[in-house]
Amino acid sequence: MTDIYDPAFVKDVFDRCGRNYRWWSMVASFGFVAIWRRQCVSALPPMPCERPHGVDMMAGTGEVWGPLIRRHPRIASITAIDISTEMHRQAVARLHRSRSDRIRHLEIDALANNLPTGTADFLISTFGMKTFNAAQHAKFAVEVARVLKPGGVFAIIEASDPEGWPLRSLYLFHLEKVLPWIEYLFLRGAQDFAMIGQYTRNFGDCSGLAEELRGQGLEVTFRRHFFGCATSVAGRKPG
Numbered sequence: 463m464t465d466i467y468d469p470a471f472v473k474d475v476f477d478r479c480g481r482n483y484r485w486w487s488m489v490a491s492f493g494f495v496a497i498w499r500r501q502c503v504s505a506l507p508p509m510p511c512e513r514p515h516g517v518d519m520m521a522g523t524g525e526v527w528g529p530l531i532r533r534h535p536r537i538a539s540i541t542a543i544d545i546s547t548e549m550h551r552q553a554v555a556r557l558h559r560s561r562s563d564r565i566r567h568l569e570i571d572a573l574a575n576n577l578p579t580g581t582a583d584f585l586i587s588t589f590g591m592k593t594f595n596a597a598q599h600a601k602f603a604v605e606v607a608r609v610l611k612p613g614g615v616f617a618i619i620e621a622s623d624p625e626g627w628p629l630r631s632l633y634l635f636h637l638e639k640v641l642p643w644i645e646y647l648f649l650r651g652a653q654d655f656a657m658i659g660q661y662t663r664n665f666g667d668c669s670g671l672a673e674e675l676r677g678q679g680l681e682v683t684f685r686r687h688f689f690g691c692a693t694s695v696a697g698r699k700p701g
C-alpha cells in the first residue's frame with residue numbers, strides 16, 4: 463500500500479504540481495492562504511536580535527518571504543528548506559533581486575537536515591505540516607527546538623479540520639469532492655492537489671504539534687484562524 467507520508471512520495475507530488483502550486487492554492491482557498499501566511503508572520507514573537515538569521519521549513523515557492531521581509535526588513539538571511547526540486551525552481555524563478563542575496567536554498571528532507579544546532583534566530587513554516595504524520599511531527603518538534611538559539615522564536619501554520627464548525631461538512635466537501643473535480647478538469651486528469659483533503663482530515667489541527675513542541679521545552683501559543691480552517695503554533699525557546 464502507498465505510504466502518503468513517505469518523503470519520496472511527497473517529493474514526487476510537489477515536483478509534479480509545483481508549476482501550478484501558487485495559483486491553485488490561492489483559488490482553492492479563496493485567497494485565505496495569503497491571509498494565513500500574513501497571520502503566521504504576525505504570530506512570530508519579537509525577533510531576538512537586530513539582524514536575525516532564520517529558517518523557512520517546507521519553504522515551497524517562498525510565498526511567505528514577502529510578508530516576512532516586509533514586517534522584518536532587517537532579516538539578514540533565510541535558509542529555505544524544501545524536499546522538492548520543482549518547488550525550489552519556482553521559488554528561484556520568482557525571487558526578486560532585492561531578496562535573492564538573503565535566501566539560501568537547501569533541497570533536503572526537513573527531518574534529516576544538517577543545520578547546525580542552536581543557530582537560528584527564527585523559524586517559520588507555512589502549510590508544511592499536513593504531509594507529516596504524528597511520528598514525523600514529534601521529529602519535527604525536536605528539530606525546531608534543536609536549530610533555534612536560546613531566545614529564538616518560531617511560528618508555524620497549517621490548514622486544519624475545523625471540528626465543531628457548523629459549516630465543517632461543506633468545507634470538507636469542497637476539499638474532498640469539489641477540488642479534485644476542478645483539478646481533474648483543468649489539469650488534464652491530475653489528482654495531486656486532490657490529496658489535500660485526505661491530508662487535512664488526517665492532520666486534524668496543530669494541537670498535537672503544540673504538545674510535541676512543549677515537550678521539547680518551548681513556550682507555545684496555539685491559535686485558531688477562521689473558525690479553525692487553519693491553526694497555528696508560535697512561541698519561543700527559553701533562554
Ligand SMILES: C[S@@+](CC[C@H](N)C(=O)[O-])C[C@H]1O[C@@H](n2cnc3c(N)ncnc32)[C@H](O)[C@@H]1O
Pocket residue numbers: 469472473476499519520521522523524525526543544545546549570571572573587588589590593
Ligand atoms: C503545501 S507546500 C507549502 C509551501 C510554502 N511554505 C507555502 O506557504 O506555500 C508544502 C511544501 O512542503 C514540502 N515538504 C514536504 N515534506 C517535506 C520534507 N520532509 N522536507 C522538506 N520539505 C518538505 C513540499 O515539497 C512542499 O513544497
